[in-house]
Amino acid sequence: MIGLTHYLIVSAILFSIGLVGVLRRRNLLMLFFATEVMLNAVNIAFAAISHYYNDLTGQMFAFFVIAIAASEVAVGLGILIVLYKKNGSIDLDDLVSMKG
């Protein structure tokens, strides 16, 4: 039987994959993908826990996360395209203009 624990483990694994992606990747587009993976890991956890407690709030929250992630990606990709047009690169190591 697949229980809450399994879902949470999947969610944790996915989140870790996303986190490693965020930390290791240098390509801005890959960074976006990694963030999406993390967000969806959280969504899985939401949905699973919501089902476990018989409370719809969690699932509703997951919908909100999806909606906001979609708009964030829309805006983010827009910025990304502008950046690419300006610098000819979306590699983070090339975008070092705010050195302290």
Added chain:
Amino acid sequence: MENLIYIALFAPLVSSLFAGVFAMSPRATFVGVISSILLLVSFFASAQLAYFVYSTNAVIHTTMMPWIMAGDFFVEFGFVVDHISVTMMTVVTLVSTVVHIYSIGYMDHDKSFNRFFSYLSAFVFSMMVLVMSDNFLGLFIGWEGVGVCSWLLIGFWYHKPDVSRDENPSISPSWAANEAFIMNRVADLGMLIGIFILYWSVGSLKYDVVFATLPHLSETVLTTAALALFIGAMGKSAQFPLHTWLTDAMEGPTPVSALIHAATMVTAGVFLVIRANPLFAMTPEVSFFIAGLGTFVAFFAASMALVNRDLKRIIAFSTLSQLGYMFAAAGLGAYWIALFHLAAHAFFKALLFLGAGNVMHAMHDELDIFKMGGLKKYMRWTYIYMGVASLALAGIPVFAGFFSKDAIIETAFNEEAYVLWGMLVVTAGMTAFYSFRQVFLTFAGVPRYDTHHLHPHDMYRYVLIAMSPLALLAVFAGFFKEEFEAFVTHLLPSYHMSEHTHHLVGLLTVIVLGFAIGGIYLAYKKYYNGLKRDEKCENSFIYKLLVNQYYIPHFYEEFIAKPYTMISQKLWQEVDMKIVDAIVDAIAYFFYNSGDVTRRMQTGNLSHYLNWMAAGTAVLLLAAVLFA
């Protein structure tokens, strides 16, 4: 009646603020005139209150507003107008009014004319708070207020540079002002401790409550409180060993010396002892100490006045000496006699000082009486005024000082304190001598100043007229002795001479008078026909000792001021710089350096930031897990 109280109290404040508005503008006579009028209003209000208290024997209490409320601690801005405070109010406002009018003439050429009136009126306001307050804390506020105003006024000519002590014993106005302020601060600590002790053991600071509770307190508490309060009084009234500031305070303008350092502020100490008479009456040891110290100071100050050459310093020493008389009376339990001498002294001493101001004005600020002489031709009125004041000071019959000083000396005899009595009698002779030495050296004989350059003339007429009330009181105040006694002994304990003293009164008076007239005669013989300097006497040890004020200022300089400076230097260099400052600097450097190191985190690379962020989150999570 309440309105009168507030008018008497706040008219000087209004005057001060009004003059303060014009402090920065050029000299304007109307400022002085309006200040004087406001002071006159305050005097009339006080006089009316005095009449009210006299005719109805009522004591007026009024509370302006609550002041401090902190837990159990509760103090109000309360005022009391009773026989003691109304006497003080009338004396203070009368002398202040005269001095204000006098200052219009005296400060005529000073560019800080307006500022002067602002300070002077502020002083009167503080003095009124001091005498009218119905609790010790209000008294203390007034006490500090007069201290500040005294500081401002002694240092009024703060731009004068410091000179060596040989050239001018008070070094400079600002030095003298600081000396006065710091010495008073030392004494005020004593006073504060006294107030704390009273509050601690009584739980209130109101006079009525405190005095009513006194019989329930232990003897140790009473003695400590009385002694601590008296230390405060010693500072303000310049009693030994805190006396050196008073003569140095003569650096201030002469009206200031007349008002603050002769008539009013310096008598605040005596006022405190009189006000707290139930406390001092219960502590005979402290009272006897007060009497002994007072007598000693009377003698000690008079001895220094014998040889001094500075017109104002002689009067300052005589003030010191007369304050000693007042303390002697208060210490012996004759509170009303002390208050009577306080009032009489205020009149004739203010007159004497204002006269000295006229002489200074004529002599272009020359103060050395050895360089004067023969002024009576040019300054007839000033001569008369100063003569009258000196007769009063010497205690010649008819004049005010006779009645009050004689009563003090009689009191000493009556208390069988024969040593004190003897010293006070001798002091009376010395007082007569130095007063007339000064008068004769200034006014009689031939001119010793440069007659080609100096053409002395008397003060403006209105100034001389303004001085006349003081002269009248210096002559006639003594006749009201019985009325005064009847008036103030409603509140103060009455004091009667024993049968034995009563029989000897004639003889005692004759002895005192003998000394006084002897002193005047000696001064007449020696100085009336001009100054003959006696080299042998001037080089003698005693003369030098007296001229140098028993070397006490030198002693203070060498054994207190210099070691203190040295210790301060050491503490500054060793403790402050090397420990306190070093710690503060270390903290600052730590943050600066840590910022410099962590600045390298800011590479501009988003990826690095994200790593740091993840690391931070991890640390926080770890902390949450560990400590939750």
